[in-house]
Structure formats: C-alpha cells, structure tokens
Amino acid sequence: MASGKSxxxxxxxxxxxxxxxxxxxxxxxxxxxxxxxxxxxxxICVGINDLTKKDLGTMLAGVxxxxxxxxxxxxxxxxxxxxxxxxx
Numbered sequence: 001m002a003s004g005k006s007x008x009x010x011x012x013x014x015x016x017x018x019x020x021x022x023x024x025x026x027x028x029x030x031x032x033x034x035x036x037x038x039x040x041x042x043x044i045c046v047g048i049n050d051l052t053k054k055d056l057g058t059m060l061a062g063v064x065x066x067x068x069x070x071x072x073x074x075x076x077x078x079x080x081x082x083x084x085x086x087x088x
Contacts, residue, residue, distance in 0.1 A: 005055050006046040012061035013042035016068030023072035026079065 017038030021031035041064065048057035 005058050006049045009045040009049050009055075009058040009061040010042045012058065012065045013038055013045055016061075016065040017042075019068045019072040019076060023075060026075070 017034060021034045024031045024034050045057035045061045049055060
C-alpha cells in the first residue's frame with residue numbers, strides 16, 4: 001500500500017511541476033530549475049509518505065498541485081483559448 005500512496009504523491013507533484021515548467025517556458029526562461037526543484041520536492045513527499053502511516057506527503061503534494069493550478073493554470077488555459085481562437 002505504501003508504494004501506491006507514494007506514487008500518487010509523486011504524480012501530483014509531477015503534474016504541478018509540469019504546469020509550472022510550461023509557464024516558465026512561456027515566459028522565455030529555462031524550465032530546468034523548476035524541474036529539478038520538483039524532483040526534490042516529489043522525493044520529499046514520497047519520503048514523508050514512507051515514514052508516516054498517514055498520507056501527509058500526498059496531502060502536501062495535493063496542496064502544491066492546487067497552488068500550481070491557481071498560479072500557472074489560469075495563464076495556460078488562456079493560452080489554449082487563444083490558440084483555439086486563432087484557428088477560427
């Protein structure tokens with residue numbers, strides 16, 4: 001069971017990092033710092049899950065995903081909407 005919750009935590013962090021990395025590229029910067037920080041944070045969340053009986057790492061990863069969606073998700077959705085309008 002521990003590997004399932006660890007995988008979920010890492011997947012949540014990876015999704016948030018992907019949104020942040022795409023937004024970083026849209027701004028014209030390199031995404032590698034964001035990706036490396038995400039790998040470190042994902043590893044920390046997995047470690048927290050492995051060391052505790054509760055899903056604290058998964059909850060922390062969920063909060064990170066929510067914050068990433070609020071900060072980077074809206075501009076990404078706007079970009080997709082602009083792209084869809086350009087095809088009309």
